[in-house]
Amino acid sequence: MRARLKATIFRLHRRIHKNTRQRRRLKDQVRHRDAMIAKLQAQVRELQAITAPQPVFNCVYPAQMMALAVYIILHGGSLRCAAATAGFYAELMGWHYSAPSWKTASNWVQRCGLHALGLTHGLKGEYVGILDASIEVGKEQLLLLLGVKADAAAQQRPLRIEDVSVLGMEVQQSWTGAAVADFIQRNMRLRPGASLSYVVCDQGANLLAALRSLGLPWVSDCSHVMMNLAKALFKDDVALSRLYAQVGTLRQQLALTDWSFILPPSLRDKDRFLRIFTLVGWMGRIDSYWPMLPASMRARLSFCRGVWLRLRLSQFYSLLALTASVLKSRGLSADSYAEWRAQVNGYRITQHVMTRQANAFIDGMDTYFASYASWYEEGRQVLCCSDIIESIFGRYKNKGGMKAISADVLSIALYNQPITLQFIQQAMKNVTGPQLRQWQKENVCHNRFGLRKRMEKELKSGEG
Structure with a gap:
């Protein structure tokens, strides 16, 4: 009797141990399943956050469509191509947004460019200036002032677009020495924390006259010397x-x-x-x-x-x-x-x-x-090449479309700017349409294509 009781107890103990192991294995499986579910849920939330239209302050279109259009325009795509591609992207994502007009896409680029230009107002430190006026496009000339941080100018390599900041840009029919000097003074006043140690430029008479009047040292561009x-x-x-x-x-x-x-x-x-x-x-x-x-x-x-x-x-x-x-x-x-x-x-x-x-x-x-x-001889390295500004002019002139300078010169301020959703949202919030029109009124002259277009519109309205 005792032997049978011991055998029964032994079998019960074995069964209990076996059930315990099974329960532990099942618990481990449940924990692993719960962890996988939580991971997948987090991934779903992350993907939903990425693919959901990101709202932009006071704008109809989401930030993703704006960023895509701005990126395409900056890299050589036409305004109409950028607008159509943004509309196609919305269709692929299942969003209910129609394609924006080419004018809307142009407005996005200009507002982003003005925002990027405004970011340079907080620059601090000593900079080397690179100054030049573009070759005529239509009848207008773009005067562009770039700044290179002193430590970047001393690097043992040619300058890259990432090394420069746009300190000022303005479009006029022509540039005299006095006008160039006023341009430099106005733009440096907007950036009180930055100063120019010297300026690299070609030997244009108007540029040299302006630098002499301001007492700024200059270095002749080595490419123009050669x-x-x-x-x-x-x-x-x-x-x-x-x-x-x-x-x-x-x-x-x-x-x-x-x-x-x-x-x-x-x-x-x-x-x-x-x-x-x-x-x-x-x-x-x-x-x-x-x-x-x-x-x-x-x-x-x-x-x-x-x-x-x-x-x-x-x-x-x-x-x-x-x-x-x-x-x-x-x-x-x-x-x-x-x-x-x-x-x-x-x-x-x-x-x-x-x-x-x-x-x-x-x-x-x-x-x-x-x-x-x-x-x-004082031991410093002097920057003497302005090829970077010539490259910027070439990139702008090869953008396609109408051969005239307009407010789209603001795209130059975006050449070294990463186009992120956060940047787009900040630009659209900080730069309004009236501010853009005010900048255009102060910094861009009337081009002959715009005047002709306005005259044709007035003639047609008079005929009606």
Whole structure:
């Protein structure tokens, strides 16, 4: 009896232990399931928050559609393309928003640009200014002032768009020295915490007159210095002019033939360095093709094989590229001058003879370094390249659409601005339509396209 009772108790204990293990396993499964449910619910809430239309103060459209349209316009898309794409995006997301008009998309960009421009009012510290007026678009000129933080100017690399801030922009029919000086003063008063240590610019008479009147030191842009040397050395070169003509004739003869692949790129009428870069690159390409060309084609291309002209062009090209790589990345300093001299001397050793143009270019750049020796002998690195402002002008001019300057210049202030939903919401809240129109009235002159459009509208209304 006792033995049977013990056996029964033992079986009960085993059953209890087994049930306990099962309950623990089930509890673990429930906890794991609950954790997965909570994780999935959090992900759903996160995705819902991302995909839900983000409201914008006093605006019909959500921030996502605005951000998409602004981004497309800033990266070269047309206004109508940006508006249509924003409408298609709303349709994909299942939102009940129609596509905005192109005018609405343009207004978004301008309000965001004015907000970004206003953010620079709080800048503090010492800045290097980069100043230039754009080449005419229509009949208007955009005067643009960029600021580079002093520590960014001392970096051992060329400037990037992220390094600069827009300190001022204004559009006028023309810019006198007095007008430029007033422009600089007004915009720096809006930024009391920032100061200009010196300004990099080309040698435009109006810009230099303004800087002299304000007592601001300036540095001549190295690209314009090298461009002026190129013009002085090759502008009246008879052999180079003959080469231009022969290249033009060759393009006419071979443009629609099977040999069109050997043609050089079209030679731009306006080229900083007299199309020397284009010609030297093309002649190098012809050299690589030469062994594979038939005798008849070699005869037609023999004009580009002239030894002396090629030597003059190639030496100037090599020295210019060498100098640009030093100045655009390291600026004017004792170290950059020593490096430039070492590279020039190394290049001399590789040449059997140095042409007059090559020696003149070296002497010209020696003079350029010497003119700022008192600056960099103090141990500082002097920024001397304004290519970044030329890049900004080029990006703006290639935006497509009507070739006139209007309030859309405010898009320039967005080139270095991350386009986030928070930025869009702040811009639309802080910048109103009346504020935008006031800025346009004060900083943008009437362009001829706008005047013509207004006159046509008035004529049509008069006919009715």
